[in-house]
Amino acid sequence: MDLATADPDTVLDTFDRRLVCALQVDGRAEPGRIADVLGVSARTVTRRLGRMRQAGVLRVVRLPDVEDAAVGALLLRVRVLSGRVDAIARALADRSDVPFVDVMLGGHEVGAVMLTDAGSRDRLLYGQLPATGAVTETTTHAVLHAFADAGQWRAGYLTEAETAALARPVAERPAAPPSLDALDRALLERLGEDARQSHAVLAAAVGAPESTVRRRLHRLDGAGLLRTHATVDPRLLGLAVDANLWLDVPPGRLAEVGAALARHPQVHGVFATSGPTNLLATVFCPDHGELYRFLTDTLGPLGVARAETTITARAVKRAGVLLRRL
DSSP, rough: OOTTOHHHHHHHHHHHHHHHHHHHOOOOOOOHHHHHHHTTHHHHHHHHHHHHHHHSOOOOEEEEOHHHHHHEEEEEEEOOOOOOHHHHHHHHHHTTTTTEEEEEESSSSSEOOOOOOOHHHHHIIIIIITTOOOOOEEEEEEEEEEEOOOOOOSSSSHHHHHHHHOOOOOOOSSSSSOOHHHHHHHHHHHHHHHHHHOHHHHOOOHTTHHHHHHEEEEHHHHHOOEEEEEOOOOGGTOOOOEEEEEEEEOOHHHHHHHHHHHTTTTEEEEEEEEESSSEEEEEEESHHHHHHIIIIIIHHHTTTEEEEEEEEEEEEEEEEEOOOOO
C-alpha cells in the first residue's frame, strides 16, 4: 500500500486509530491486554493490527531514551536546488544515523535529525553535502535540551482512563546508565527494527534461551531502555498538517515555554536549540485553520518574540522507518 495515495478515511477507521493510540502508550502491549481496555476481543485486535502492519501502515520500533538521544543530536535544514530535493532526501534517509527526514512545502528544503559522532557529522556537513552541488545552504541546530519527542506524543483517540490502564509503571531512572553486553545490544537492535517481536522470536534471532531474553528485557525495561514509537503517517490519524515552528523565546522564559508546549496535545516534539532561533516545536493539526489558531491562541499568550513556520510536504522517514521511497 502506498501511503502517498492512501485515503485516510478508508485506511484507518476510528477503531484502527484507537489501536494506534494504544500502541503509542505501550508499543509492546499484548493483544489481550489491549482488547480488555478497548472492550473488544483479542482476535479482533490481532486481526486489525496484523492488517495494518501487513499493509505497511503501522510499524512499532524502539526509540532511544529521550535524554540520551538529545545529547549531540543535530537538526538540519538543507536548502537545495529546484528539482534535486528528492535526491538529497533519499541520500539522508539511507543513513542509519538519520532517523527523521522530511521534505518541506515548496520543494527547496529538506529537514532531518542526525544522531552521530563528530567524525560522521563533519564528513556529512563539510564534505558530502557540499560535494553534491545540489545543496545551496545548510543550517545546523544542536539540540541543547529535549522537552518532549515523538515517543511521548499521543493522538488523542483514547480516554484518560484507557490511557492509564494501558500505561506501564514508570520505572525510576537509574543513577547511572546500565552496562550493556553483546546480548543486550543485539536485543535492542532487533527491537529498533520491530518492537513487537515476541520473546520467542527474539530468542531465536539472538541465539539465547527464551527465559534469558525475558529476564534481559525486564532489566532493560526497568532501566528505561524499551521506549517505543508507533510509526504511522499522521494523515491517517486525521492530521493533515505537520509544521515546524522555529521560535525565538527570551532566554529567561525558555524553560517555561518549552515545558508548556510539551504539554500541549498537538505538539509532538519540543527542543531547545542553538542557532538563529532557540526553540523548535513540531505540531500536528487537522488543517491550516487549526494551525493558525495554534499560532494565535497558544503561542501568542506565551510571549514568543518571533515564529518561523515551515510545513512538511512529505514525511520520508520517521523514527528510523521509511514512510516513502523516493
